[in-house]
Amino acid sequence: MIDRGGEAPRQQMADPEVGDVVVCTLVCKGFDPQTFYVSQWRGEEALSRSYRFDVEVGSRDSRLVLERLRGTRATLTLMAAGGRHTPYHGVLTQAAVIGDDDHYTYYRFVLEPRLARLRQFRRSAVYLDLSVADLIRQTLRKVELTRESDVPVPGEDADFAMTLSGGDVDKTRVPFACQYEESDLDFLSRRLEHEGVYYYFSQTREGEVVVFCNHRERQPQTPLAQSLHYRPNGSLRNPPTEVAVETFTVRCGDTPSAVVLNEYASSHASLTLQGLAEVPQGNFGNFVSFGEHFDTQRDAAHLAALRAERLDCEALSYEGTSATIGPQVGFAVTLSGHFRSELNQRYWVCSVAHEGSQPLPLLASVTQNIERNYRSRFTLLRATQQFRPALCTPKPRIAAWVSAVIDGQGGLTQPEIDEHGRYRVRFAFAGASRPGRGSAWLRLATPYAGVGHGMHFPLYNGTEVLVAFINGDPDRPVIAAAVHNSEYSSVADQHGPTRNALQSAGGNRMTMEDANGKQAVMLSSPTAGAVLSLGHGPRPGVSVCSDQHMAFSSHTFEHAIGGVYRQTISSSSTSQRSAPTQMAATHGMSSSAQKQFQHAEATASNAHGQWGDFEQGAGVYTQDFWGETQYNYVGNLNESVQGISSILVTGVSIDVCAGVSFTRLADRAYEYNNGRTDFTAADHEWAVAQAATFNFGSHILNTTSAVYSIKSSMTTSAMLATERFSTGKTTTVGAGETMSVLDMSPVLTTIKTGDSSINVWPTQVSVKTGICSVVAQGAILLEGESMSTALEGAYELTSPTIALSAEALVSLESDLISLG
Incomplete structure (x- = not known):
């Protein structure tokens, strides 16, 4: 902790044994003023820098505890003839024992202002929406500099002063600033340098006060020291009211004549941000810099002006030396007596370097080579120029993430x-x-x-x-x-090294498996258990599933199994049917059937909702329905099955294409052209024999109450008759009527002509493996004429159009049951 309370250290008086004037004294708080005698000192002070004095002292106490001295408040006073003195208050930041002799133990101390101790706070931090004034207040609290003033020369009740204008403070506000592994002093210094803010120290009786300033009009206007009088070596001695300047040098060098600041700001990406400013005393070249952190043209111009003022300070410099204590950094002085009259003007003191020595009491008569002396070197800036600090504090670079x-x-x-x-x-x-x-x-x-x-x-x-x-x-x-870390684990682990995964916070996931032979892609969502799977799986291929609704919508649709099956659906706005598909649909028809089929295609080509179903080759086609199923077609329904296709497994295929009915039986084509065709028993026996050669895969046949219906030729599009059979009972429904018998459970089948709806409950199974069958529990009702069977095996043709022998029918039934 810094002890700021109590009475300030008093000025050390001359040792009573020595009558000479003491040039430099050091008094430490908590120690007797006669404890330390200054032998030598060396110090530097400058604008925007903490001063530092290395002081060697002799003490008659050889057992001083260094830890007690470290951090002690102390005052170093430089005194001149005529009673003028300049105090430097601060803290002993270093203490060392360097030797002894018969008279003294020698110590070396480092005296610095309290502000310098900010370098002991090294850290990283972020600052949001902070101005330089806010940063100063926050930072100075760490070294207990809390009492604030707003005047250039504060009084005894202040630790620091800010003389910044309100408008300039607003310009220093930044949305984000990062302090990275640097001391608080370095961070504060580089922020001040960037914004053109500088500081100096004003010494009061109680202690030092750091004063922050950003304009020369806010600096002290009244000189603290006497005027400087040019007196080169060998000239007559100057009067004590003046500070003698032994040398005075003016230097001038090449300086860029303009400043160009370029910047890119993502918040204003379309703007070309550039700040331009002329250097008043510049003569050659341009100073171009990128990355000064501005996002408006106003800020660009402001920072460019600050950089130009800094370069102007370097264009012309003034340096002097003196053997008299006087100039103090941050204050004004006036030079007189120079042989070049234009140099006799008012200046600001920018820096001073002190060096002096004096004999210790009791040793003045013994040690003749240590004489009392003092010298200083100082730099000045014309009072009409604006000082700006150099950008000399290094900015850390973060090379890694x-x-x-x-x-x-x-x-x-x-x-x-x-x-x-x-x-x-x-x-x-x-x-x-x-x-x-x-x-x-x-x-x-x-x-x-x-x-x-x-x-x-x-x-x-x-x-x-x-x-x-x-x-x-x-x-x-x-x-x-x-x-990822221990709290947020990765979606990948050692159990799936070949798995590429993308999973959102809501559980939506895309996975790509690259294991050899198991390549797969899966897209899933936890809502409704929706999953799309491609590639490897329980059944390799493509799988789409959902616990709830599934909908597909497109302009055209095509489904094909190479060499086996092809299905195409298109809207009426464009014709998507290709020539090869049409040929596949009509292949195997007689010439008259093909003509009528093509006529139907042409007639329905402009109808809304065309539908084509073309099946090629032998395979398995299965449809399962639970509940009510409706087929509504507006346009044409075309179906061609190579092999044996039938609504019931009887070897007979009935297809309706815009009024054209035709049957394909193995490689023999039968055409229904609105006429009747008689089939012999031998024909049906041959069909059953052909059907038995196929591998059904799955075939469902209700053996409890089975009814088989064979369609013969269709003479009209109207319903001719509908019959429902249960044990020992037959119900006949006329053409165009709807049958509804509630007490005849479990089956109610309704067939209507015109809208092509088929309602079957509870089960309809269609298996196509060259032989296509449809079986419904209890009864099957179809358009046209029907054939039915009761449980006892009797067969009835209500409108017999196909002559079958009893032996053929019995054989057909036993074959179907054995296949099922």
């Missing part, structure tokens, strides 16, 4: 982003902070971005990210990547 976590006030379930898709983070090096105050809004680097396109995966609060810094600048962070 640093860890952070997404920060915000939205909790763990709602990502918090701004209108530009940016995030706030909390840096690991910055420690704890209030939610949403860990950083400014940071952009997220993505693999793909552009005008109106790009990609974005939201980052939730708590997600660990790696932050990179553009050009290593700690004030230019950007989120480079997101990583």
Whole structure:
């Protein structure tokens, strides 16, 4: 802790044994003023720098505890003839024992202002929406500099003063600033340098006061010391009311004549940000810099002016030396007596270097080579010029990425982003902070971005990210990547090294498996258990499933199995049927059937909702229905099956194409051209024999109450008759009527002509393996004429059009049952 209380150290008086005037004294708080006698001193002070004095002293106490001296408040006073003195208050930041002799023990101390102790605070931190004035106040609290003043020469009740104008303070406010592994003193210094703010020290009776300033009009206007009088070596001695200047040098060198600052700001990406300023005393070249952190043209012009003023300070410099104590940094002095009259003017003191020595009491008569002397070197700036500090404090560069976590006030379930898709983070090096105050809004680097396109995966609060810094600048962070940790595990692990996975926070997932022989892609969502699977799986191929609704919508549709099956559906706006498909549909028809089929195609080509179903080759085609099923076709229904196709397994195929009925039986084609065709028993026996040669795969036959119906030729599109059979009972329904018998469970079948609807309950199974059959429990009712059977095996043809022998029918029934 810094002890600031109590009475200030008093000025050390001359040792009573020596009558000479003491030039330099050191008094430490808590020690007797006669404890230390200054032997030598060397010190430097400058604008925007803490002063430092190395002081060697002799003490008659050989057992001083160094730890007690470290951090002690002390005052070093430089005294001149005529009673003038200049105190330097501060803290002993170093203490060492360097030797002894018969009279003294010798110590070496380092005296610095309290501000210098900020270098002991080395850390990383972030600052949001902070002005330089706010930063000064926050930082100085750490060294207990809390009492503030607003005048250039503060009184005894101040630790620091800020003489910044209000408008200039607003210009220093930045949305984000990062202190990275640097001391608080270095961070404060480089921020002040960037904004053109400088400071000096005013010494009061109580202690030092650091004064922050950004304009010469706010500096002290009244000189603290006497005027400087040019007196080169060998000239007559100057009067004591003046500070003699032994040498005075003016230097002038090449200086850029203009400053150009360029910048890119993502918040104003379309703007060309550039600041221009002329250097008043510049003569050659341009100073061009990029990355000064501005996002408006006003800020660009302001910073360019600051840089030009700094270069102007270097164009013309004034240096002098003196053997008289006097000039003090930050204050004004006036030079007189120079042989070049234009140099006799008012100046600001920018820096002073002190060096002196004096004999210790009791040793003055013994040691003749140590004489009392003092010299100083100083630099000045014309009072009409504006001082700006040099950008000399190094800015840290962050070459590697640093860890952070997404920060915000939205909790763990709602990502918090701004209108530009940016995030706030909390840096690991910055420690704890209030939610949403860990950083400014940071952009997220993505693999793909552009005008109106790009990609974005939201980052939730708590997600660990790696932050990179553009050009290593700690004030230019950007989120480079997101990583997993022990709290947020990866979607991949050692059990799936070949698995590529993408999973959102809501459980939506895309997985790509690259294992040899098991390549697969799966897209899934937890809502309704929706899954799309491609490639390897329980049944390799393509699988789509959902616990709820599934809908497909398209302009055209085509389904094909090479060499086996092809189905095409298209809307009426375009004709999607190709010549090969038409040929496949009509292949095997007689010439008259093909003509009528093509006529039907042409007639229905402009109808709404054309539907074509073309089946080629032998295979298995299965449809299962539970509940009510409706087929509504507006247009044409075309079906061609190679092999044996039948609504019931009887070897007979009935297809309706715009009024054209035809049957294909194996490689024999039968044409129904609105006429009757008689089939012999031998024909049906041959059909059954052909059907038995196929591998059905699955065939369902109700043996409890089976009814078989064979369609003969269709003479009209109207319903001729409908019969429902149960044990011992027959019900006949006339053409165009609907049968509804509620007490005849379990089957109610309704067939209507015109809208082509088929309602079957509870089960309809269609198996096509060269032989196509449809079996419904209890009864099958079809258009046209029907054949039925009761449980006893009797067969009835209500409108017999096909002559079958009883033996053929019995054989047909036993064959069907054995196949089932």
